[in-house]
Amino acid sequence: MTDGLRVDIDGPVATLTLDRPEALNALTVPMKVALGETLNRIAADRSVRAVILTGAGRAFCAGQDLAEREQPDAAPLEVEVRERYNPIIRALRSMDQPVIAAVNGVAAGAGASLAFACDVRIAAEGARFVLAFGRIGLVPDSGATWFLPRLVGAARAADIALVGDPIPADEALRIGLVSRVVPADDLMAEARALADRVAAGAPLAIALTKGALDRSWSIDLDEALDGEAKLQGIAGASADHAEGLAAFREKRPPQFTGE
Ligand code: T3D
Numbered sequence: 001m002t003d004g005l006r007v008d009i010d011g012p013v014a015t016l017t018l019d020r021p022e023a024l025n026a027l028t029v030p031m032k033v034a035l036g037e038t039l040n041r042i043a044a045d046r047s048v049r050a051v052i053l054t055g056a057g058r059a060f061c062a063g064q065d066l067a068e069r070e071q072p073d074a075a076p077l078e079v080e081v082r083e084r085y086n087p088i089i090r091a092l093r094s095m096d097q098p099v100i101a102a103v104n105g106v107a108a109g110a111g112a113s114l115a116f117a118c119d120v121r122i123a124a125e126g127a128r129f130v131l132a133f134g135r136i137g138l139v140p141d142s143g144a145t146w147f148l149p150r151l152v153g154a155a156r157a158a159d160i161a162l163v164g165d166p167i168p169a170d171e172a173l174r175i176g177l178v179s180r181v182v183p184a185d186d187l188m189a190e191a192r193a194l195a196d197r198v199a200a201g202a203p204l205a206i207a208l209t210k211g212a213l214d215r216s217w218s219i220d221l222d223e224a225l226d227g228e229a230k231l232q233g234i235a236g237a238s239a240d241h242a243e244g245l246a247a248f249r250e251k252r253p254p255q256f257t258g259e
Pocket of ligand 1: 022023024026027062063064065066067069077080081106108109110111130132133135136138141
């Protein structure tokens with residue numbers, strides 16, 4: 001536990017819990033620093049193969065702590081976004097391990113952006129997303145304007161970002177903002193089951209797949225086909241591919257090592 005962030009590593013799965021429930025896990029400077037450093041540490045830890053990001057109490061995350069923002073020594077907004085938020089989003093996207101957002105309750109402002117930047121989003125039935133930035137005269141940040149159109153399409157992204165109505169979990173599922181909705185009591189078990197399935201996969205192939213999906217947004221089909229061929233050459237030369245073939249032949253589950 002450090003500065004409003006709880007880190008639990010259990011086998012190949014790291015669970016990061018934003019832990020200031022009295023303020024709906026609103027993000028303070030120490031939390032942002034701890035989250036960025038923890039993600040970077042996990043990125044370098046080959047024993048961790050999947051990450052779950054969730055919130056303590058009834059919220060996932062209410063975004064920037066607004067009381068902190070009003071402190072006289074608060075950093076200028078642009079500096080705060082560049083130096084504290086953007087590194088977290090970059091870490092989520094550049095780390096090899098998939099990150100599953102277990103959205104247990106409201107995800108507002110940069111809290112919603114955090115969930116958008118994860119690889120997979122699974123929500124509890126009572127969860128909701130709120131693009132709260134406009135309500136306080138700010139613009140969506142921490143990647144929200146980039147992720148949202150890619151997740152739900154241009155028309156819905158504009159509606160969500162400009163009108164700002166809360167998006168309940170069932171609608172989030174319908175429009176593709178999350179991929180699963182489960183009863184609140186089942187959320188962490190479902191997230192863990194998903195993480196375990198990811199962790200049982202071949203780490204190199206999973207990392208290459210995560211990267212290819214991200215790059216797909218900025219390349220054409222020809223480049224994607226070329227890129228897939230190169231990645232298949234890399235994955236195909238791995239010990240894990242040989243193990244996958246052997247396991248298939250021997251009718252047993254594969255034991256991937258990441259080699
Ligand atoms: O550095 C920078 O500023 C740049 C970065 C900006 C990124 C951003 O995230 S900007 C957006 C910041 N977030 C918000 O504007 C959301 C503010 N919160 C809300 O709109 C609502 O609280 C929610 C929609 C999230 C939830 O509503 P509700 O009715 O379920 O809960 P509530 O009663 O409003 O809040 C419960 C408590 O949490 C309350 O404290 P209290 O009165 O019980 O002592 C409330 O003040 C506190 N809380 C909620 N959000 C924040 C917060 N405290 C500090 N910061 C918050 N963001």
